[in-house]
Amino acid sequence: GLSLESYCRKHEIAVTGDNVPPPMSSFRATGFPAELLREVHLAGFSAPTPIQAQSWPIAMQGRDIVAIAKTGSGKTLGYLIPGFMHLKKKHNNPRLGPTILVLSPTRELATQIQDEANKFGKSSRISCTCLYGGAPKGPQLKDIDRGVDIVVATPGRLNDIMEMRRITLHQVSYLVLDEADRMLDMGFEPQIRKIVKEVPSRRQTLMYTATWPKEVRKIAADLLVDPVQVNIGNADE
Numbered sequence: 519g520l521s522l523e524s525y526c527r528k529h530e531i532a533v534t535g536d537n538v539p540p541p542m543s544s545f546r547a548t549g550f551p552a553e554l555l556r557e558v559h560l561a562g563f564s565a566p567t568p569i570q571a572q573s574w575p576i577a578m579q580g581r582d583i584v585a586i587a588k589t590g591s592g593k594t595l596g597y598l599i600p601g602f603m604h605l606k607k608k609h610n611n612p613r614l615g616p617t618i619l620v621l622s623p624t625r626e627l628a629t630q631i632q633d634e635a636n637k638f639g640k641s642s643r644i645s646c647t648c649l650y651g652g653a654p655k656g657p658q659l660k661d662i663d664r665g666v667d668i669v670v671a672t673p674g675r676l677n678d679i680m681e682m683r684r685i686t687l688h689q690v691s692y693l694v695l696d697e698a699d700r701m702l703d704m705g706f707e708p709q710i711r712k713i714v715k716e717v718p719s720r721r722q723t724l725m726y727t728a729t730w731p732k733e734v735r736k737i738a739a740d741l742l743v744d745p746v747q748v749n750i751g752n753a754d755e
């Protein structure tokens with residue numbers, strides 16, 4: 519196979535951080551549970567995408583990560599699968615609140631993330647719900663009460679539900695800011711900061727973004743601790 523160096527060069531993977539683990543260039547190298555690998559195989563995926571190959575080992579070490587990669591590069595499973603592994607270790611009671619919180623800019627994207635979580639998390643018996651605006655709160659509150667491992671939410675609706683005191687985030691230990699650049703463009707920074715205040719500081723934080731402007735750098739510096747930065751294809755360097 520390819521040497522590590524040529525794998526990174528070929529896929530334009532650049533990393534910044536101490537003792538960064540090598541990318542997992544094949545599914546076999548991941549050590550994921552067999553049922554999950556079967557799911558991946560059934561989906562027709564032949565190899566991890568570069569962002570997955572490099573973010574999986576970092577995320578599974580429990581480290582904070584900033585991943586910069588363009589749309590369509592497979593970022594969702596880049597954070598979801600390590601999230602499934604994280605859940606397995608926690609054994610939290612979902613009725614006491616979610617363990618994983620994913621913030622996403624739009625209803626459409628949040629729904630796609632939930633679909634991916636349900637599809638690939640089925641074998642791990644993961645439960646997931648989606649909170650977004652422009653829809654009645656009733657069913658969303660019901661899902662929260664029933665208990666879920668993963669909440670995927672737009673910042674506006676999650677804030678509303680927090681203000682109603684209908685969700686608690688004290689069990690969240692894996693926080694994902696997906697499409698961070700878009701969330702900031704849409705003006706969600708105040709809501710994001712309010713939400714993060716309710717998440718314990720003992721947590722793992724993962725930020726995924728397509729671009730890396732100074733507003734995103736600023737919020738990354740405030741919310742992440744000693745992150746490893748992964749940049750694919752010199753995306754917006």
Ligand code: ADP
Nearest residue numbers: 563564565566567588589590591592593594595
């Ligand atoms: P991004 O968040 O970077 O825009 P997505 O996570 O939405 O990208 O993934 C884009 C598409 O690629 C999805 O349809 C997803 O199911 C698919 N995909 C994810 N991982 C792989 C893989 N390893 N091989 C092939 N396709 C993949």
Ligand code: MG
Nearest residue numbers: 593594696697
């Ligand atoms: Mg995405």
